Amino acid sequence: MSELTVRSMTEIEFGQWYSSLVRAYADEQVAAGNWSAENALQMARQSNETLLPDGFATAGMLFLKGELHDGTAIGVLWIGLTHPRGIADCAFLYDIEVESAHRGAGYGRKLLAAGEDVVRRHGVSALELNVFGDNDRARRLYQSSGYRVITQQMRKTLTDER
Incomplete structure:
Protein backbone atom coordinates (compact mmCIF):
# COMPACT_ATOMS: atom_id res chain seq x y z
CA MET A 1 0.00 0.00 0.00
CA SER A 2 1.31 3.44 -0.90
CA GLU A 3 2.14 5.98 1.77
CA LEU A 4 -0.52 8.50 2.63
CA THR A 5 0.11 12.11 3.60
CA VAL A 6 -2.25 14.87 4.64
CA ARG A 7 -2.21 18.52 3.72
CA SER A 8 -4.50 21.46 4.30
CA MET A 9 -7.38 21.74 1.86
CA THR A 10 -7.47 24.69 -0.48
CA GLU A 11 -10.46 26.99 -0.25
CA ILE A 12 -11.80 25.58 -3.54
CA GLU A 13 -11.46 22.01 -2.23
CA PHE A 14 -13.21 23.09 0.96
CA GLY A 15 -16.19 24.42 -1.01
CA GLN A 16 -16.56 21.18 -2.96
CA TRP A 17 -16.21 19.02 0.16
CA TYR A 18 -18.53 21.20 2.24
CA SER A 19 -21.45 20.79 -0.17
CA SER A 20 -21.19 17.00 -0.01
CA LEU A 21 -20.65 17.09 3.78
CA VAL A 22 -23.91 18.94 4.38
CA ARG A 23 -25.87 16.48 2.21
CA ALA A 24 -24.25 13.44 3.86
CA TYR A 25 -24.90 14.81 7.35
CA ALA A 26 -28.54 15.45 6.53
CA ASP A 27 -28.90 11.92 5.16
CA GLU A 28 -27.26 10.40 8.27
CA GLN A 29 -29.59 12.31 10.59
CA VAL A 30 -32.65 11.16 8.62
CA ALA A 31 -31.43 7.53 8.64
CA ALA A 32 -30.85 7.74 12.41
CA GLY A 33 -34.41 8.99 12.89
CA ASN A 34 -33.29 12.34 14.29
CA TRP A 35 -34.64 14.63 11.57
CA SER A 36 -37.41 14.56 9.00
CA ALA A 37 -36.36 14.32 5.36
CA GLU A 38 -38.21 17.58 4.61
CA ASN A 39 -36.14 19.65 7.06
CA ALA A 40 -32.86 17.73 7.11
CA LEU A 41 -30.88 19.71 4.57
CA GLN A 42 -31.76 23.04 6.16
CA MET A 43 -30.97 21.72 9.64
CA ALA A 44 -27.63 20.29 8.44
CA ARG A 45 -26.70 23.65 6.93
CA GLN A 46 -27.61 25.47 10.16
CA SER A 47 -25.69 23.01 12.30
CA ASN A 48 -22.55 23.33 10.20
CA GLU A 49 -22.83 27.11 9.96
CA THR A 50 -22.91 27.23 13.76
CA LEU A 51 -19.69 25.22 13.91
CA LEU A 52 -18.11 27.12 11.03
CA PRO A 53 -19.26 30.74 11.34
CA ASP A 54 -16.38 31.88 9.14
CA GLY A 55 -16.47 28.87 6.83
CA PHE A 56 -13.02 27.89 5.63
CA ALA A 57 -11.46 30.66 7.75
CA THR A 58 -13.01 29.49 11.05
CA ALA A 59 -10.30 29.59 13.72
Whole structure:
Protein backbone atom coordinates (compact mmCIF):
# COMPACT_ATOMS: atom_id res chain seq x y z
CA MET A 1 0.00 0.00 0.00
CA SER A 2 1.31 3.44 -0.90
CA GLU A 3 2.14 5.98 1.77
CA LEU A 4 -0.52 8.50 2.63
CA THR A 5 0.11 12.11 3.60
CA VAL A 6 -2.25 14.87 4.64
CA ARG A 7 -2.21 18.52 3.72
CA SER A 8 -4.50 21.46 4.30
CA MET A 9 -7.38 21.74 1.86
CA THR A 10 -7.47 24.69 -0.48
CA GLU A 11 -10.46 26.99 -0.25
CA ILE A 12 -11.80 25.58 -3.54
CA GLU A 13 -11.46 22.01 -2.23
CA PHE A 14 -13.21 23.09 0.96
CA GLY A 15 -16.19 24.42 -1.01
CA GLN A 16 -16.56 21.18 -2.96
CA TRP A 17 -16.21 19.02 0.16
CA TYR A 18 -18.53 21.20 2.24
CA SER A 19 -21.45 20.79 -0.17
CA SER A 20 -21.19 17.00 -0.01
CA LEU A 21 -20.65 17.09 3.78
CA VAL A 22 -23.91 18.94 4.38
CA ARG A 23 -25.87 16.48 2.21
CA ALA A 24 -24.25 13.44 3.86
CA TYR A 25 -24.90 14.81 7.35
CA ALA A 26 -28.54 15.45 6.53
CA ASP A 27 -28.90 11.92 5.16
CA GLU A 28 -27.26 10.40 8.27
CA GLN A 29 -29.59 12.31 10.59
CA VAL A 30 -32.65 11.16 8.62
CA ALA A 31 -31.43 7.53 8.64
CA ALA A 32 -30.85 7.74 12.41
CA GLY A 33 -34.41 8.99 12.89
CA ASN A 34 -33.29 12.34 14.29
CA TRP A 35 -34.64 14.63 11.57
CA SER A 36 -37.41 14.56 9.00
CA ALA A 37 -36.36 14.32 5.36
CA GLU A 38 -38.21 17.58 4.61
CA ASN A 39 -36.14 19.65 7.06
CA ALA A 40 -32.86 17.73 7.11
CA LEU A 41 -30.88 19.71 4.57
CA GLN A 42 -31.76 23.04 6.16
CA MET A 43 -30.97 21.72 9.64
CA ALA A 44 -27.63 20.29 8.44
CA ARG A 45 -26.70 23.65 6.93
CA GLN A 46 -27.61 25.47 10.16
CA SER A 47 -25.69 23.01 12.30
CA ASN A 48 -22.55 23.33 10.20
CA GLU A 49 -22.83 27.11 9.96
CA THR A 50 -22.91 27.23 13.76
CA LEU A 51 -19.69 25.22 13.91
CA LEU A 52 -18.11 27.12 11.03
CA PRO A 53 -19.26 30.74 11.34
CA ASP A 54 -16.38 31.88 9.14
CA GLY A 55 -16.47 28.87 6.83
CA PHE A 56 -13.02 27.89 5.63
CA ALA A 57 -11.46 30.66 7.75
CA THR A 58 -13.01 29.49 11.05
CA ALA A 59 -10.30 29.59 13.72
CA GLY A 60 -9.22 26.32 15.30
CA MET A 61 -10.57 24.13 12.50
CA LEU A 62 -8.39 21.90 10.36
CA PHE A 63 -9.60 20.79 6.94
CA LEU A 64 -7.22 18.14 5.67
CA LYS A 65 -6.96 16.18 2.46
CA GLY A 66 -5.31 12.75 2.40
CA GLU A 67 -3.31 11.90 -0.71
CA LEU A 68 -0.92 9.30 -2.01
CA HIS A 69 2.51 10.47 -3.15
CA ASP A 70 1.32 10.52 -6.76
CA GLY A 71 -1.42 13.01 -5.80
CA THR A 72 -4.29 10.50 -5.78
CA ALA A 73 -6.99 11.82 -3.44
CA ILE A 74 -7.81 9.27 -0.72
CA GLY A 75 -10.05 11.20 1.65
CA VAL A 76 -10.64 14.13 3.95
CA LEU A 77 -10.63 15.00 7.64
CA TRP A 78 -12.30 17.84 9.53
CA ILE A 79 -10.85 18.33 13.00
CA GLY A 80 -11.60 21.00 15.57
CA LEU A 81 -8.62 21.70 17.83
CA THR A 82 -10.96 22.59 20.69
CA HIS A 83 -13.70 20.27 21.83
CA PRO A 84 -17.29 21.44 21.20
CA ARG A 85 -18.21 20.70 24.83
CA GLY A 86 -15.12 22.43 26.21
CA ILE A 87 -13.17 19.31 27.23
CA ALA A 88 -9.64 20.48 27.95
CA ASP A 89 -6.75 19.24 25.81
CA CYS A 90 -9.09 17.29 23.54
CA ALA A 91 -9.66 17.88 19.83
CA PHE A 92 -12.75 16.67 18.01
CA LEU A 93 -12.98 14.74 14.75
CA TYR A 94 -16.06 16.04 12.96
CA ASP A 95 -15.60 14.15 9.71
CA ILE A 96 -13.43 11.49 8.15
CA GLU A 97 -14.27 10.25 4.71
CA VAL A 98 -12.38 7.85 2.45
CA GLU A 99 -13.14 8.14 -1.27
CA SER A 100 -15.42 5.26 -2.28
CA ALA A 101 -12.89 3.84 -4.77
CA HIS A 102 -10.35 3.43 -1.96
CA ARG A 103 -12.50 1.97 0.82
CA GLY A 104 -11.58 -1.39 2.28
CA ALA A 105 -7.88 -1.03 1.51
CA GLY A 106 -6.71 0.22 4.92
CA TYR A 107 -6.66 3.90 4.01
CA GLY A 108 -9.22 4.82 6.67
CA ARG A 109 -6.78 3.69 9.37
CA LYS A 110 -3.90 5.56 7.72
CA LEU A 111 -6.01 8.70 7.32
CA LEU A 112 -7.11 8.56 10.95
CA ALA A 113 -3.51 8.06 12.14
CA ALA A 114 -2.33 10.99 10.01
CA GLY A 115 -5.04 13.19 11.55
CA GLU A 116 -3.95 12.10 15.03
CA ASP A 117 -0.37 13.12 14.19
CA VAL A 118 -1.55 16.57 13.11
CA VAL A 119 -3.48 16.99 16.37
CA ARG A 120 -0.36 15.99 18.38
CA ARG A 121 1.74 18.52 16.45
CA HIS A 122 -0.76 21.19 17.52
CA GLY A 123 -0.05 20.25 21.16
CA VAL A 124 -3.36 18.50 21.86
CA SER A 125 -3.15 15.11 23.57
CA ALA A 126 -6.59 13.57 22.91
CA LEU A 127 -9.03 13.21 20.04
CA GLU A 128 -12.71 12.41 20.38
CA LEU A 129 -15.40 11.62 17.81
CA ASN A 130 -18.99 10.52 17.44
CA VAL A 131 -20.07 7.53 15.38
CA PHE A 132 -23.59 6.42 14.54
CA GLY A 133 -24.49 3.14 16.21
CA ASP A 134 -25.32 1.37 12.95
CA ASN A 135 -21.98 2.23 11.33
CA ASP A 136 -20.28 -1.06 12.17
CA ARG A 137 -17.34 -0.55 9.82
CA ALA A 138 -16.44 2.80 11.37
CA ARG A 139 -16.93 1.52 14.93
CA ARG A 140 -14.55 -1.38 14.25
CA LEU A 141 -11.98 1.01 12.78
CA TYR A 142 -12.11 3.32 15.79
CA GLN A 143 -12.04 0.51 18.35
CA SER A 144 -9.11 -1.21 16.65
CA SER A 145 -7.32 2.17 16.53
CA GLY A 146 -7.54 2.54 20.33
CA TYR A 147 -10.70 4.60 20.73
CA ARG A 148 -13.01 3.63 23.57
CA VAL A 149 -16.66 4.38 24.27
CA ILE A 150 -17.03 7.40 26.56
CA THR A 151 -20.80 7.86 26.36
CA GLN A 152 -23.49 5.96 24.56
CA GLN A 153 -26.96 7.05 23.58
CA MET A 154 -29.70 4.51 23.07
CA ARG A 155 -33.22 4.90 21.70
CA LYS A 156 -36.34 2.81 21.48
CA THR A 157 -39.21 3.77 19.22
CA LEU A 158 -42.40 3.43 21.23
CA THR A 159 -45.70 2.40 19.74
CA ASP A 160 -49.24 2.36 21.16
CA GLU A 161 -48.97 -1.42 21.61
CA ARG A 162 -48.90 -2.45 25.23
